[in-house]
Amino acid sequence: MSDLKITKLDKYYGTNHVVKGIDLEIPAGEFTILVGQSGCGKSTLLRTIAGLETADGGSIEIGGERVNDLPPRDRDIAMVFQNYALYPYMKVRDNIAFGLRARRTPKAEIGPKVQRAAKMLAIEHLLDRYPRQLSGGQLQRVAIGRAVVRNARLYLFDEPLSNLDAQLRDEMRGEIKRLHQELGKTMIYVTHDQIEAMTMADRIVLLREGRIEQQGAPLELYERPATKYVAGFLGSPSMNFIPCTLSVAEDYGTVMLPDGVTLSLPPSRVAALAPFRDRSLLLGIRPEHLSRATGEHRRGLAEIEVITDLVQPTGSRTYATFRLGGVEAVAELQSHDVSQPGERLKLFADMNRAVLIDAATERVVGNG
Amino acid sequence: MKRSANLRLALRYLGALVLTVFFLFPIYWLFMISFKTADEIYAFPPVWWPETMQWDNYIVLFRDGDATTVLNSFIVAGASTVLAMFLGTICAYSIARFRTGGDNLANWILSQRMVPPVAVVFPIFLLYVWFGIVDTYLGLILLYTAFNLPYVIWMMRGYILDIPLALEESALVDGCSRWQVIWKVVFPMCRAGLFATAIFTFVFAWNDFIFALVLTRTEITTYTVQVTHYFGGQSNFWSKISAMSVLGTVPVFIVVGFMQRYLVRGISLGAVKG
Numbered sequence: 347m348s349d350l351k352i353t354k355l356d357k358y359y360g361t362n363h364v365v366k367g368i369d370l371e372i373p374a375g376e377f378t379i380l381v382g383q384s385g386c387g388k389s390t391l392l393r394t395i396a397g398l399e400t401a402d403g404g405s406i407e408i409g410g411e412r413v414n415d416l417p418p419r420d421r422d423i424a425m426v427f428q429n430y431a432l433y434p435y436m437k438v439r440d441n442i443a444f445g446l447r448a449r450r451t452p453k454a455e456i457g458p459k460v461q462r463a464a465k466m467l468a469i470e471h472l473l474d475r476y477p478r479q480l481s482g483g484q485l486q487r488v489a490i491g492r493a494v495v496r497n498a499r500l501y502l503f504d505e506p507l508s509n510l511d512a513q514l515r516d517e518m519r520g521e522i523k524r525l526h527q528e529l530g531k532t533m534i535y536v537t538h539d540q541i542e543a544m545t546m547a548d549r550i551v552l553l554r555e556g557r558i559e560q561q562g563a564p565l566e567l568y569e570r571p572a573t574k575y576v577a578g579f580l581g582s583p584s585m586n587f588i589p590c591t592l593s594v595a596e597d598y599g600t601v602m603l604p605d606g607v608t609l610s611l612p613p614s615r616v617a618a619l620a621p622f623r624d625r626s627l628l629l630g631i632r633p634e635h636l637s638r639a640t641g642e643h644r645r646g647l648a649e650i651e652v653i654t655d656l657v658q659p660t661g662s663r664t665y666a667t668f669r670l671g672g673v674e675a676v677a678e679l680q681s682h683d684v685s686q687p688g689e690r691l692k693l694f695a696d697m698n699r700a701v702l703i704d705a706a707t708e709r710v711v712g713n714g
Numbered sequence: 715m716k717r718s719a720n721l722r723l724a725l726r727y728l729g730a731l732v733l734t735v736f737f738l739f740p741i742y743w744l745f746m747i748s749f750k751t752a753d754e755i756y757a758f759p760p761v762w763w764p765e766t767m768q769w770d771n772y773i774v775l776f777r778d779g780d781a782t783t784v785l786n787s788f789i790v791a792g793a794s795t796v797l798a799m800f801l802g803t804i805c806a807y808s809i810a811r812f813r814t815g816g817d818n819l820a821n822w823i824l825s826q827r828m829v830p831p832v833a834v835v836f837p838i839f840l841l842y843v844w845f846g847i848v849d850t851y852l853g854l855i856l857l858y859t860a861f862n863l864p865y866v867i868w869m870m871r872g873y874i875l876d877i878p879l880a881l882e883e884s885a886l887v888d889g890c891s892r893w894q895v896i897w898k899v900v901f902p903m904c905r906a907g908l909f910a911t912a913i914f915t916f917v918f919a920w921n922d923f924i925f926a927l928v929l930t931r932t933e934i935t936t937y938t939v940q941v942t943h944y945f946g947g948q949s950n951f952w953s954k955i956s957a958m959s960v961l962g963t964v965p966v967f968i969v970v971g972f973m974q975r976y977l978v979r980g981i982s983l984g985a986v987k988g
Contacts, residue, residue, distance in 0.1 A: 429880050431880035433899065433903075444888055448890045
């Protein structure tokens with residue numbers, strides 16, 4: 347049973363087509379993250395689900411009921427906003443109770459419900475304060491409290507963590523995910539941050555220019571991207587894209603880069619890739635799939651030699667930047683694999699994990 | 715170091731004192747005249763403090779019923795303020811949030827306020843004769859409401875635009891209707907602005923002379939018109955004039971003083987962490 351079903355949804359702002367015929371079904375209890383660059387329509391999609399924007403075409407069903415023409419308050423949703431949206435003239439307690447009062451919840455039930463929500467978010471000691479007396483992280487907890495206190499069918503989050511500093515964001519990420527596990531409610535969460543999407547989602551819906559580019563479990567998208575856009579969007583530092591051509595003879599295939607470097611493909615992948623020989627392709631390889639070449643040479647590892655331009659240690663890993671096939675590429679190495687720019691390095695490229703992309707269509711080819 | 719700081723403070727107090735005296739003096743003089751005898755009023759050098767307080771100046775106003783004109787002013791100004799504030803705020807909300815009338819309606823509305831009252835007062839008089847509402851509460855209340863609406867709409871539109879949209883959207887999602895949003899979010903959020911606008915609206919109606927002069931006769935004369943009745947051909951009744959003026963001033967002090975509490979509270983409550 348799906349909690350939310352969207353069919354051919356269209357939304358225009360003036361002549362600007364923002365949401366372009368989106369179909370989306372979200373099963374009950376799932377944590378779905380809508381992710382994409384700013385302007386991709388993710389917030390508009392969320393706001394249309396909430397009823398804060400009207401759909402210009404298609405239908406939205408919540409719990410099997412078409413809600414296109416229902417006002418937000420009749421859609422059985424709760425929403426957390428980016429700027430917290432707390433009422434400055436009300437104490438935290440009244441802010442949390444606001445939705446319950448607006449829905450005429452019996453007075454006797456309101457107190458205990460507010461207490462329970464506050465306890466869940468560890469803000470019991472803040473209940474009698476005003477929002478202006480709270481820090482950013484506390485404000486966001488209250489905002490979340492105001493949503494969870496209501497027993498809604500659907501919980502919507504519109505970039506709730508983007509105003510917090512990095513450390514608080516990490517903390518709240520875990521907290522929201524735990525909250526989802528505790529409540530077991532259907533949640534839809536909008537963010538432009540791919541790390542939030544990867545770490546929190548049961549399912550990622552990646553939007554681009556008003557359309558769904560790809561959707562699936564985080565690791566599924568990460569490991570089997572359907573397009574160059576998805577491959578480049580997820581992962582940090584992002585995937586390296588190097589122009590190349592493919593040559594195949596019998597069951598032996600190699601990828602040739604513009605600077606003459608050739609990398610051989612694992613035999614298991616050759617058959618699927620064969621139709622794309624002699625096409626203009628891009629080799630997509632993630633920084634962590636380039637590693638320092640050590641003695642043993644496993645199957646599917648292709649050796650390359652590069653000269654580092656830039657070395658960026660992060661502590662746990664070190665990023666080395668170099669030119670490969672005429673473009674800049676990054677490898678994510680062990681902390682002490684490389685120490686300074688100008689160093690000559692032998693790397694293994696894991697060709698089992700690399701993807702090949704048709705440069706014309708930007709679609710990943712020969713995958714599965 | 716400390717001496718110069720003390721000196722600066724002393725000078726500042728002195729400056730404040732001079733300004734206070736400067737601005738309070740006319741009010742003091744008005745009050746004093748209202749308690750003087752005719753001789754004291756014309757005396758030179760001026761009498762700073764009357765020998766005995768002439769309460770008769772006031773008693774006669776109440777005895778003759780002249781004082782009820784203050785009540786008339788209060789009814790007319792109060793009712794028109796409430797009406798203009800209510801209608802103006804919901805109209806401003808519509809313009810601010812739904813872009814009613816596009817980009818220019820708000821400017822057009824404000825332009826209505828630029829019409830000089832004297833230019834429209836006689837056409838309105840003829841209209842009122844036609845409707846039979848000359849010298850009625852209804853007539854004046856409608857007029858002041860209409861005249862204040864542009865100001866209220868313009869001011870409240872600005873205050874409403876300052877309210878973060880997410881606050882209203884959050885209330886809509888949480889279970890409020892539009893009316894509830896206005897009542898529970900918009901009004902409290904712009905309370906300081908509401909009271910400030912209401913004060914100006916009230917004072918405009920309270921101080922109006924020309925409309926009240928033309929559109930009233932005997933039934934609902936306002937105090938501003940009543941004051942002029944004491945200017946005679948041969949002599950002016952200065953004690954009556956000043957006593958009536960005091961009666962007309964005090965309610966405004968009270969109203970503004972009462973609203974100021976909310977004004978200050980509203981401002982401090984509006985302090986939102988960004």
